[in-house]
Amino acid sequence: MDQIPALIRVFSYLSLLTIGGGMAAFPEMKVLVVHTQHWLTEEQLIHVYSTGQMSPGPNMMMVAEIGQIVAGPFGALVCALAFFIPTGILTFGVGRLWQRLAGWPWRDSIQKGLGTVAIGLAIGGLITFGKSAITGWIPIALALLTFVVLNRTKLNPIWLILGSGVVGVFALR
Amino acid sequence: MSEVTAVKAKGLPLKAKVSPVDLFLVFLKIGAISFGGGVVAYLRNTLVREKKWFSDDEFLEMTSISNTLPGLNATNIAILAGDRLYGTAGAVLALLAICLPAFFFMTAAGMAYSNAHARPYATAALRGVAAAAVGLLASTWFQIGKKSLKGFYDALFVLAAVLGINYFKLGVPVVLLVVGAVAIFTYRPHVKPEPPAEAEDQWIRSLH
Numbered sequence: 001m002d003q004i005p006a007l008i009r010v011f012s013y014l015s016l017l018t019i020g021g022g023m024a025a026f027p028e029m030k031v032l033v034v035h036t037q038h039w040l041t042e043e044q045l046i047h048v049y050s051t052g053q054m055s056p057g058p059n060m061m062m063v064a065e066i067g068q069i070v071a072g073p074f075g076a077l078v079c080a081l082a083f084f085i086p087t088g089i090l091t092f093g094v095g096r097l098w099q100r101l102a103g104w105p106w107r108d109s110i111q112k113g114l115g116t117v118a119i120g121l122a123i124g125g126l127i128t129f130g131k132s133a134i135t136g137w138i139p140i141a142l143a144l145l146t147f148v149v150l151n152r153t154k155l156n157p158i159w160l161i162l163g164s165g166v167v168g169v170f171a172l173r
Numbered sequence: 174m175s176e177v178t179a180v181k182a183k184g185l186p187l188k189a190k191v192s193p194v195d196l197f198l199v200f201l202k203i204g205a206i207s208f209g210g211g212v213v214a215y216l217r218n219t220l221v222r223e224k225k226w227f228s229d230d231e232f233l234e235m236t237s238i239s240n241t242l243p244g245l246n247a248t249n250i251a252i253l254a255g256d257r258l259y260g261t262a263g264a265v266l267a268l269l270a271i272c273l274p275a276f277f278f279m280t281a282a283g284m285a286y287s288n289a290h291a292r293p294y295a296t297a298a299l300r301g302v303a304a305a306a307v308g309l310l311a312s313t314w315f316q317i318g319k320k321s322l323k324g325f326y327d328a329l330f331v332l333a334a335v336l337g338i339n340y341f342k343l344g345v346p347v348v349l350l351v352v353g354a355v356a357i358f359t360y361r362p363h364v365k366p367e368p369p370a371e372a373e374d375q376w377i378r379s380l381h
Contacts, residue, residue, distance in 0.1 A: 051286070146305045
């Protein structure tokens with residue numbers, strides 16, 4: 001229970017960093033969750049983040065799993081609210097304002113500029129994530145296989161994720 | 174002033190009457206079946222093709238706004254769409270509905286993980302899942318990058334952000350403020366980059 005204020009602080013802060021998607025916030029999440037607050041080990045954070053990829057809906061709801069592990073169901077609720085409410089209010093407000101700025105020439109500049117940086121932030125997050133998640137030749141093979149198949153086919157990624165889980169049970173114990 | 178007149182007053186197209194229950198159930202369904210990431214594609218299929226609540230252009234515009242703001246695309250689009258369909262209450266309902274299934278899924282996963290993380294099978298399975306997640310995320314961003322990165326400056330800003338995060342360890346806020354500000358200035362109005370709507374359109378269509 002004593003972790004609740006810290007959970008609110010950390011996840012409402014992290015939510016503001018998710019420009020372009022959740023991956024942008026991963027490096028900061030790793031620092032805060034693993035090194036500063038010691039809620040999870042690095043390996044556990046990778047597990048929880050990966051579980052988020054198996055969930056329907058917004059994958060970053062993995063924050064609720066962190067809350068659950070740290071402080072039970074109430075912790076899960078607190079993390080979800082802290083993570084989705086601040087950006088939600090921002091989007092709601094800016095969404096209405098943005099309509100009225102339709103003719104403002106800087107609007108496109110902002111969209112283009114932040115959109116480009118968001119790609120860099122996501123790649124940066126992914127590199128941080130990959131360094132922890134890829135621990136040997138079999139994970140490299142699974143990651144490459146997933147990447148190639150998804151770029152060449154329309155297969156639903158969930159099958160590759162579940163299949164890799166099965167491979168893990170046999171080959172990564 | 175009712176929500177509908179509020180929307181009308183801003184000159185937006187008035188939406189066909191959508192009941193709040195309908196709205197909630199539609200977003201709840203998307204939140205429950207959108208396995209494998211790519212929630213935006215599920216949203217587009219349902220809201221544009223199936224329900225015809227939005228045109229392609231309206232959906233693209235909501236996607237552009239969602240990309241620019243913090244928050245996930247899936248939840249941001251839900252908020253914008255909900256607002257346009259049923260005002261403030263619509264935004265709240267859409268956000269809640271799209272989040273609920275994942276919330277229960279992830280809370281249950283947390284309960285299972287707390288009990289099971291010492292067990293070798295669960296850990297081994299998650300190692301495999303994590304590897305596939307790297308491949309999935311890499312392919313998502315590879316496709317977005319392929320569609321939306323065109324010129325020298327695009328590549329430069331992406332590289333600057335990556336180096337800032339992974340090499341100089343500057344932290345996301347600093348990179349966002351510094352590289353973001355330089356990027357916005359570089360793409361300032363009179364430079365006239367390619368219309369962003371087109372790039373958005375292309376990557377939306379590329380999603381499965």
